[in-house]
Every structure is written in structure tokens, then in C-alpha cells.
Amino acid sequence: MNKQKLSILQxxxxxxxxKRTGNPWEIHAAQCVLEQDVEGEKQILVGTINMPNHLKDVLAGDYLAEFAFAQSIEGKLEPRIVSLQPFGMPSAKPKPGAGVGASA
Incomplete structure (x- = not known):
């Protein structure tokens, strides 16, 4: 799997x-900016990518996106977002004195 910086705009x-089945459908597409390095040079791509159902309510912002390939309805291989993690956010650090052996 591949990870890239992805800025989701909306x-x-x-x-x-x-029309064929009469069933309702919905697709959530993210308008985004993708930054990647190609042969040592920064490349910016602007476009849309369909979001998986578990990420359809994601807020606008910068993310580290993990991609994998999947087969589309038309049989084409295309990238799909597997997971998103906030980009540039510091990880949570424990409070001083907290943890194993700390008194309450």
C-alpha cells in the first residue's frame, strides 16, 4: 500500500x-489536492476521488492517505483510499506523572 499527503477541500x-435496478445509490467524492514525489521532484495533482463509506463524513483538512488498488465497475484498476490519518498533528503525549505506578 502507498501513503501520500492528501488535502481534502470538501x-x-x-x-x-x-434506472436498471430501481435501487437508490449514493457516492461521496472528495475534492482534493495530492502532493507526491516523483523521481525526487514534488508533483501536485488536483482532482476528485471517491470516498469509502467509513470515511464519507471526513472533514476538510490535511491527511496522510493510505491507498490500495481496487477494480472499478468498468473493470479498471483504480486507487482507493483505505485509511486517513491527520497530517502534521502531534501525537498525544501522556501527562507528567501518569502511567504505570502513578498514584491517584
């Missing part, structure tokens, strides 16, 4: 009813 919901 997530847009599209929905409708399938």
Missing part, C-alpha cells in the same frame, strides 16, 4: 436511483 454527496 466532500460532495451524489445520489440517485438506478
Amino acid at each position: 466532500v460532495i454527496k451524489r445520489s440517485g436511483v438506478s
